[in-house]
Amino acid sequence: xxxxxxxxxxxxxxxxxxxxxxxxxKLQLTLKDFRRLCIIKGIYPHEPAHKKQANRGSxxxxxxxxxxxxxxxxxxxxxxxxxxxxxxxxxxxxxxAKKEDEKIKKLYDNKPVYNLxxxxxxxxxxxxxxxxxxxxxxxxxxxxxxxxxxxxxxEGMIDSCRKLTAEFMHYVIESQSLRNTFISIKGIxxxxxxxxxxxxxxxxxxxxxxxxxxxxxxxxxxFVEFYIAMLGFVNFKLYQDIGLFYPPQIGQIVNDDExxxxxxxxxxxxxxxxxxxxxxxxxxxxxxxxxxxxxxxxALAQKVREAKSIKTMFKGSVFYLNRECPKEALTFxxxxxxxxxxxxGGPTDLKADSKNITHHVVDRPMDKMEVNRIxxxxxxxxxxxxxxxxxxxxxxxxxxxxxxHFSPFTTEKAGDYIPFERLEELRSMGKDVSELxxxxxxxxxxxxxxxxxxxxxxxxxxxxxxGQMHKKxxxxxxxxxxxxxxxxxxxxMISKKHQRVYHSMKTTxxxxxxxxxxxKKKAKLAKAAAV
Amino acid sequence: MxxxxxxxxxxxxxxxxxxxxxxxxxxxxxxxIHIKSRQAATGGVIEDMKDDDIFxxxxxxxxxxxEEPSMTRKQQAALDKITQNITKEQVSLPxxxxxxIKKPAKLPRGNAILKNKKVVAKKVKKQEKFDxxxxxxxxxIPKEKxxxxxxxxxxxxxxxxxxxxxxxxxxxxxxPAVEIAHSGASYNPESEEYQKYVTRIAGExxxxxxxxxxxKRGIEPQWEKxxxxxxxxxEMAEGxxxxxxxxxxxxxxxxxxxxxxxxxxxVKNGPVSCERLTKEQKKKKAKAQGLExxxxxxxxxxxxxxxxxxxxxxxxxxxxxxxxxxxxxxxSEARKQRKLLNKLTKRQKLGRGKFVDAEDPFLxxxxxxxxxxxxxxxxxxxxxxxxxxxxxxMLPIGGNKAKKLKTSLKHKIVEKRxxxxxxxxxxxx
Numbered sequence: 001x002x003x004x005x006x007x008x009x010x011x012x013x014x015x016x017x018x019x020x021x022x023x024x025x026k027l028q029l030t031l032k033d034f035r036r037l038c039i040i041k042g043i044y045p046h047e048p049a050h051k052k053q054a055n056r057g058s059x060x061x062x063x064x065x066x067x068x069x070x071x072x073x074x075x076x077x078x079x080x081x082x083x084x085x086x087x088x089x090x091x092x093x094x095x096x097a098k099k100e101d102e103k104i105k106k107l108y109d110n111k112p113v114y115n116l117x118x119x120x121x122x123x124x125x126x127x128x129x130x131x132x133x134x135x136x137x138x139x140x141x142x143x144x145x146x147x148x149x150x151x152x153x154x155e156g157m158i159d160s161c162r163k164l165t166a167e168f169m170h171y172v173i174e175s176q177s178l179r180n181t182f183i184s185i186k187g188i189x190x191x192x193x194x195x196x197x198x199x200x201x202x203x204x205x206x207x208x209x210x211x212x213x214x215x216x217x218x219x220x221x222x223f224v225e226f227y228i229a230m231l232g233f234v235n236f237k238l239y240q241d242i243g244l245f246y247p248p249q250i251g252q253i254v255n256d257d258e259x260x261x262x263x264x265x266x267x268x269x270x271x272x273x274x275x276x277x278x279x280x281x282x283x284x285x286x287x288x289x290x291x292x293x294x295x296x297x298x299a300l301a302q303k304v305r306e307a308k309s310i311k312t313m314f315k316g317s318v319f320y321l322n323r324e325c326p327k328e329a330l331t332f333x334x335x336x337x338x339x340x341x342x343x344x345g346g347p348t349d350l351k352a353d354s355k356n357i358t359h360h361v362v363d364r365p366m367d368k369m370e371v372n373r374i375x376x377x378x379x380x381x382x383x384x385x386x387x388x389x390x391x392x393x394x395x396x397x398x399x400x401x402x403x404x405h406f407s408p409f410t411t412e413k414a415g416d417y418i419p420f421e422r423l424e425e426l427r428s429m430g431k432d433v434s435e436l437x438x439x440x441x442x443x444x445x446x447x448x449x450x451x452x453x454x455x456x457x458x459x460x461x462x463x464x465x466x467g468q469m470h471k472k473x474x475x476x477x478x479x480x481x482x483x484x485x486x487x488x489x490x491x492x493m494i495s496k497k498h499q500r501v502y503h504s505m506k507t508t509x510x511x512x513x514x515x516x517x518x519x520k521k522k523a524k525l526a527k528a529a530a531v
Numbered sequence: 532m533x534x535x536x537x538x539x540x541x542x543x544x545x546x547x548x549x550x551x552x553x554x555x556x557x558x559x560x561x562x563x564i565h566i567k568s569r570q571a572a573t574g575g576v577i578e579d580m581k582d583d584d585i586f587x588x589x590x591x592x593x594x595x596x597x598e599e600p601s602m603t604r605k606q607q608a609a610l611d612k613i614t615q616n617i618t619k620e621q622v623s624l625p626x627x628x629x630x631x632i633k634k635p636a637k638l639p640r641g642n643a644i645l646k647n648k649k650v651v652a653k654k655v656k657k658q659e660k661f662d663x664x665x666x667x668x669x670x671x672i673p674k675e676k677x678x679x680x681x682x683x684x685x686x687x688x689x690x691x692x693x694x695x696x697x698x699x700x701x702x703x704x705x706x707p708a709v710e711i712a713h714s715g716a717s718y719n720p721e722s723e724e725y726q727k728y729v730t731r732i733a734g735e736x737x738x739x740x741x742x743x744x745x746x747k748r749g750i751e752p753q754w755e756k757x758x759x760x761x762x763x764x765x766e767m768a769e770g771x772x773x774x775x776x777x778x779x780x781x782x783x784x785x786x787x788x789x790x791x792x793x794x795x796x797x798v799k800n801g802p803v804s805c806e807r808l809t810k811e812q813k814k815k816k817a818k819a820q821g822l823e824x825x826x827x828x829x830x831x832x833x834x835x836x837x838x839x840x841x842x843x844x845x846x847x848x849x850x851x852x853x854x855x856x857x858x859x860x861x862x863s864e865a866r867k868q869r870k871l872l873n874k875l876t877k878r879q880k881l882g883r884g885k886f887v888d889a890e891d892p893f894l895x896x897x898x899x900x901x902x903x904x905x906x907x908x909x910x911x912x913x914x915x916x917x918x919x920x921x922x923x924x925m926l927p928i929g930g931n932k933a934k935k936l937k938t939s940l941k942h943k944i945v946e947k948r949x950x951x952x953x954x955x956x957x958x959x960x
Contacts, residue, residue, distance in 0.1 A: 020927075044703050044925045047879035063882045063927040068698045077691045121663045122697060135708035136916075143912045183719075184712035185894055185909045200709045202915075205908040212911050219926065220913065236660040246660060324904050363904040378903045379719065402901055404721035407714035419721050519723050526722075 013053035017046070020063040023070045032218070033082045039222040040116065041076065042123045043069045078119075084112035116229035123230075130234050131197045137227035138201035141165050144224050146204055152217045157224060164231040166269045169332055170248050171238045174275055176311045178336040180408040181329075181382050188329055189409070193307075194238070206326055242277075249276045267347045271331045309388045314339030320350055320357045324364055325378050333381050365399040379405055387425055412436055417516035419523065440516060669693065704923040705875040710915075716892065719901050732893050878922055884930030889918040 009015075018026075024034055038044070045063045048054035054064055073079075088111060095104045124130035145162040149155040172178050172192050179198075180191040187204040239246040247259060250273045258264055267273060314337035321327055321343040331341045339359075342350025350357065360375045369375055380396035386408040395403050403421055412418050412426070418436055426433050475481065494502055543550060570576050577585070602610065670692040672683040687693035714720065715728020808816070841848065878886055892910030900906065920926045 042700075045881045045927050046924075047881060061880055061883045061930075066698070072695065072698050075691055075694050080691070117663060118668045121668055122694070127664045133708075136920075139709055139912065140916055143916070182711065182714075182717065183903070183906075184716045185718055185906065186712055186716065186892055186915070187908070187912055189709070189711050200707070200711065202709055202912055204912045205906060207906070207908050209913075210908075210911060212913055215911075215913050215917050220917065223920075232660055233663045237662055237664065240662065326903060363902055402719055404724075405717045405719040406721065407711065407717060409711040410714045417723065419723060421721070523723070 009053070009056055013048050013050040014056065016067055017048045017054040017064040018067045018070050019055070020045075020065065023065055023073075026070060027074055027079065029079065029082065033079075035219065036222045037073060037076065037078065037082070038065075039219065040078065040119060040226050041073060043073060078114050081112050081114040088112055116226060117233075119226075120230050120233055127234075127237055128195065128197070130230060131195055131199065133230075134194075134197075134199045134234065135201055136223075137231055138165070138168065138199065140220065140224050141227055141231060142201060142203045143209070144220075146206070146209055150217075152221055157221065157228065160228050161224065162269065163265070164228060164235060166271070167235045167239075167246075167248055168231065169271055169328075170268070170275055171235065171242070171244070173271065173332065173335045174244060175238075175242055176307075176336050176338070178333065178385065179306075179310070181333060181385055182407045182409060183379075183382060183405055184407075190332075191409070203329070206328070243280075244275050244277055250274075251276060270347050271328065271335065272341050272343075272347045274335075306388050310336070310385065311338060313337035313384060313388070313390060317358045318342070318350070318354075318356050319359045319361055319381075320352060320354070320373075322360070322362045322364070325361050330361060330378055330381055333385050337385065362398045369398075377402060416512070417519040440520065702875065703925060706923050708919065708923070710919065713891070718903065718906050719899070725896075725899075728891075729893055732891050879924050881924060882927035882929050883932065884928035886921055886928055888922075889914055 020031075020034070024031060027034065027037075029037065043065065045065055048064050052059055055062060088107065091107055092104065095107060120130075124133065141161040142165050144153070144158060145165050147153060147158060149158050172194075175194070177192045177194055178190060179193050180189075182189040187202045189200065189202050191198055191200045193199070236246050239248070248268055249259075250264075250267055254264065314334055317334075317339045319330070319334050319339055319341045321330055321341065323344065327343060327346075334341050340348075342348035342354075344350070344352060355372075357373050360370075360373050361378055361381065362375055363378055366375060374393050375398050376393050376396045377398055377400075379402050380391060380393060383396075383403075383405065384391050386406070394400075404419075406422055406425065412422070416439075418426075418440065423433055423437065426436070491502070543554075545554065567576060670687055672686065677683045677686070684693070688695070713724075713728050715724040715726075717724075720728070889910070894907060894909060898907055917926075921928055
């Protein structure tokens, strides 16, 4: 009987993957449109398991997609919109050349637009999944909100980024869910806890972004385009959950036309005023059964306690921001902690000499100070949030060299060198630092001094001494020595295979210990020098 | 007779007397005579009259002398313009004539006039936000139109209103979307952490410098060969007989050369052996072969015996096989896990380009001002975002196609000038 030969490249990697060129041919799209479609639909390339199989014998580095993904893309109605848009551009060119203004106007009115609603739902079937993807969306939108508009970066996009990010910040303020913040030289990192999800994002400094050259803006713009659609829905849902109006409203209810005014927008973007709540929604009772959880150091109880302390941190305080301070960041954190913020000419229009100001945030040396308020530098506000309490303000007075700003995102490991200030901070946050503290190696002068045994003087001359019993050497037969010997024996028994790993582990421990010791000594010296 | 239209005799030739009599135009003369006689009848012939008879000198000042302009022409023009602008209504400049050819407006036909009235400025519809997660977005056809659900489903799929089931989304990465900067990158860092952070960056930089140096070293010749004066002399004097008084070293060299030459001569090809085995040797060889065969036979026998004994060892063999199987299974599981972890945490090769990670931003110690007002922002968030997307395998990295070197060159026909000069009939010089 004759064998039936299977043809090459009819199964396996050769059919599960598809190169980008093949995909373009199948979908009848240009590369530009295909890129946009993939980003919008959330379809990413994959490296094939067997590249040579997938590439039909060649090992060239191509971009591969799953075939089933491409087949799925083929059903997308947006593709038709892309084609319509192509036709639109062609018609526009044609009419522009003919200078038929009327028709151009008409054409613009019927410009093909696509709707991303269903795609948002398709990519994020649940609200939770959307929240989990917020990191990217927020970071990009916050950055775009600060960029100047160009040919690729349309003004409308930047405006909506600005609007959506402001809305999200309002939500965080209203729900008081900001947890951590860190000022790095790159930008300011924030972390909020929304619906149990930790959302982290970065906001560039307000100093004006430098020009970037090696970034493909068309790609990022497509990402932002999708994120704008997504953020709109997420914001809506978040606002609904805590009973706020969407779009946000300040004070009295205003109509749509008034909302479009620049003045009103500016008011919302400043974050300084609280949003109006709907009357039909009952405010969620905040009194969680804290007593039930008690004082046990359970992680959940700790979390609840932290959240509560953040919420009430700045309650009853009125902050005045001097004009050189970063207003958005400070307002965001202070209002998250329940404080009231104002500045000269702001929406609340707080005057510098107002009587009810309790804190005055200043970022320059001051010569004239008032008695009935506390003067602090902006870092105090950030550090307070990270420490979950109002820190003492002496170290943060204007003109004083500030204490270091620690990252709340680093987790301390036992055995590492932890600066004294950080330990203090951790302790103040109610964390158990005894383990960390005990793991820090001790320097020689810290070790308990060995008592010198006072030897009785030997009487001179001929004498009779009391006979001494033979004593077992304490040092030789001490418990620790025996243990050490045992350990050595055990070490000898380790198989050769594991010996190397064991030794490398040991050397790392030793190195870490030495490093920590060195740093500690240095810190001590520095401290001594400072005194 | 009317000039221009010639009739009768005038039609004929102008040479003859007949034409003189009848063809000449005398209308001018007749008119002049008529005017003169008329003038004489009415008062007198004007040509003969004196100037005083015809004109009267007016000696009375009846009208004012025209005023001398108090303003220059430029001023007047400006004033005119202003007055004109005030009085006249503004008219925009006429459109440039020339290429622009406006089509005549079409006259409205039928009830187009009525329709035009209805058109109001299109209001930009603002999309109202809604809760996507609680509303059903699947399109449907109302039952009045199509009451067969299968047909409706089919129709919606065909017109791409309804999408097929989404393919299972695989998680692309386990890496965090936003990587938080090292605590040493704080704007006001703790000195030890700053040191740690900066030394790490410095180490990376040093590595880069070292690799560049290595390349540089590879390119440059390591020991440049310099010919000495003596060597040069020797080369020039090659083949010349030199008096032993001048070149002692040369003689030594020659001697050495001579020795080498002698040594070379002694080396010859090895002798070709064509010896035959003696009887004794043959016997020995045969015996050895026999022994070998026997040994092989013995081993085979032994193996067969062992195999036969395996019947009693089945239990043990099963156990061994089971052990091997479990071990293999465990290994493959571990391999799978490792592969998955690599896929989710490491970069895949997507596209021709090479991934270049963003450099960590840092400030020098003197640039760390310690307050927020004078902070010098470093790095760009957008750059970071792009790199993060690439690191998480969400974007392919493009690169230039490798240029292929041409292996065969094309023939090109070029007609040179002096070839062109040769035409048919030109002579060979």
